[in-house]
Amino acid sequence: MVKHASKLFSTKFYPYTHVQNTKRKIHRISGQYQIPDEIYSCVDLTVGLDTFPIERNIFDRQQKFTDDNVDSLQQQLKSVDVIIPELVIDYYKIPNVKKTGLPRNDVSQSSIQYRPLSSKHILGVRNNQSNPDLEAFLDVEQMSGINPLAENWFINYESGVNPDGSGENFYTTILTLNQLDHLPQVLSISYGDPEIGLCKGFTGDCNTTFNSNEIYIRRTNIEFMKLSMRGISILVSSGDSGANGFFETNCTNKIFYPEYPTACPYLTSVGATQLIDIEYNNSEKLPRACSVIIPPVGNRNATLAHCISNGTEVAVDTGYTGYTSGGGFSSYTSQPLYQKRAVNKYFKLMKCQPPTSMYNRRNRGFPDVSAFGTHGFFVFNGTYHTFGGTSMSAPLWAGIVSILNSYSLKRTNKTLGFLNPLLYKMSEECPKCFNDITLGDNKCPDASYCTSKCQGFQATRGWDPVTGLGSPNVEQMIKYINRLLKKKNYL
Structure with a gap:
């Protein structure tokens, strides 16, 4: 060869x-x-000729605790708050499918606990389930916590699709998926690279002697478009380095480095939120996950915490979470028609913006939506972890979309597919379908690199390049989708 x-x-x-x-x-x-x-x-382009695979940037922030170290945590007066699926379901008004079932579902409720992945739903290389990857665990558990009735697929091409796992990732992976006859209805992706680095040997594997970032992105966008046209919804984390992008360090560069593939216009980009003014669950019957440490109050020593039960949702902040939500405008891809009105409204509302030389406001804006990106709880090899990042937010949305799909499938025998035209139309016709996030910004790329020089965007009413259209009110979304289908004579 x-x-x-x-x-x-x-x-x-x-x-x-x-x-x-x-x-x-x-x-x-x-x-x-x-x-x-x-x-x-x-x-169009060539890949896999002259550069080498390196580790991807995965969007998550982790903190772990076990039953064995609870006492030591108490002595150190550390606190650990957790967001479990019950809170997400309640806060976002998601149907509890374990109790109510789904309009269209082929999986019995008795089979949902500890259901292993079907071998036919595991694609790619290095998929040894006896030695799982922590990132994959947190994604799958977040999706399953929202919709345990859905069948999970695991697609892992790691650094590429070559037999040894080497090679460029985004283009080759999506191209490979498009060649398959059967695919899941929803895809969640929790990693990315800077657009500007895809073809410069930074993380990509396309050849600089023939290709460019723009050519690579344009060609890969076509593959994402093909996937969306097949009725597949794609959710991608917007990144954990704010408007600057993780290619930045001390906010000294003169341009932003938007992430890819989250800036692709044929998928749904998901930003992150957090809760402030937190309330705790004081019920006597709590899941085991709620036995964690809370902060000391007054003269009282640290005690075992309750799960978070409520709070006010805002954009994630470096002072609290250590990161800000990725967001901004693509350097290469023009703004799609479906979001032009929303973006124009944003610039009319927000007069104070970063220097226009740092970004192109006429290009694709992201994220499209947002969801919780802090205090996520999951179990990995018997060890409890909390984590945050847009790596939590995207799979939460994926679980929600799988539920919304069931309502569409029942009435039309079709999935919702590419979500963005629907979401932006929904935001105009059903403001209650979203929890509008109006507090926060994404100026700092990281808590360690937050200076007065850092530029970014501000959250405000409606769409913004920090939290998108906002987080979901699924109850209202279901009503809206039913009304929409009724108008189209599907009911």
């Missing part, structure tokens, strides 16, 4: 191994290459 590739591209491939994994060998070129004249006009 290497011999044929060398001949095809008129170049030479060399074998490489990593210093920490000498058993794994990959082949890359170290010079120029040529594309045959016969196919040159048909080629």
Whole structure:
């Protein structure tokens, strides 16, 4: 295969191994290459020729505790608040499907606890369930907590789709998914790279001698569009480094670094929120997860906490969570028609903005929506963890969309598919369908890199590039979808 590739591209491939994994060998070129004249006009881009796979940026913030270290935590007067599925279901007015079932569902309620993933629903490389990845655990548990009746798929191409796991990720993965006959109805993605770094050897694996960031993004967007046209809803974390992007450090750069693929216009970008003015559950019958530490009050020592039961929802803040929600405007992709009105309203309301030289307000704005991104609770290999980040928010929305899909499937035999045109239309016609987040900003990329120089956007009424349209009121969304389908004579 290497011999044929060398001949095809008129170049030479060399074998490489990593210093920490000498058993794994990959082949890359170290010079120029040529594309045959016969196919040159048909080629959009090339991938996998000259750069090397490196670790992706995963959007989560973790804190762990176990039964064994509760006493030590008490002695250190540490507090751990948790948001469990019961709060999310109550706060966002989500139907409790364990009690009510779904309008259309083929899974019996008796089979939902500890249901293993079907082997036919596990795709990709390095999917050893005996040695699971923590990031995958938190995503699956957040989705399952919202809709335990849904069947979960696990798609892991890690650094690519080559047999050894190497290679570029976004384009190749989505291209591969589009070639499959059967796919899940909802996809959740919790990682990303800066748009500006996709084809410069920063994290991507596309060749700088032929391609550019813009070409790569344009071609990958087409694959996301194809996936959406198949009726699949795609939810992607907006990032945990504010408007600056994780390519930034001390807010000294003169432009923002928006994330990809969350800035793609054919998927739904999800930002993060937090609760302030927190209230706790004082019920005597609490889930085991609620036995954690709360802060000391007055002269009273730290005690075991109750789960968070309520609060006021605002954009995440570095002073409280250590990060801000990714948001802003794509550097390469123009603004889709479905959000133009919402974006224009934002700029009419908010006169004080970052310097226009730092971003292009006429390009794709993100996030589209938001959800809780702090105090998430999950269990990993018998150990309890709390975590936060937009990596929590996207799978929460994925679980919600799987419920909304069931209502659409019952009446139309179709999924909701690409969500954004519906969501922006819904925000205009049903303001109660969203919890409008009006407090917070995304100026600081990280608590460690928060200075007076940091620029970003402010949350306000309606859509904003911090929390999007807001968080969901699922009860109202279901009513709206039913009304909409009735108008279209589906009922």
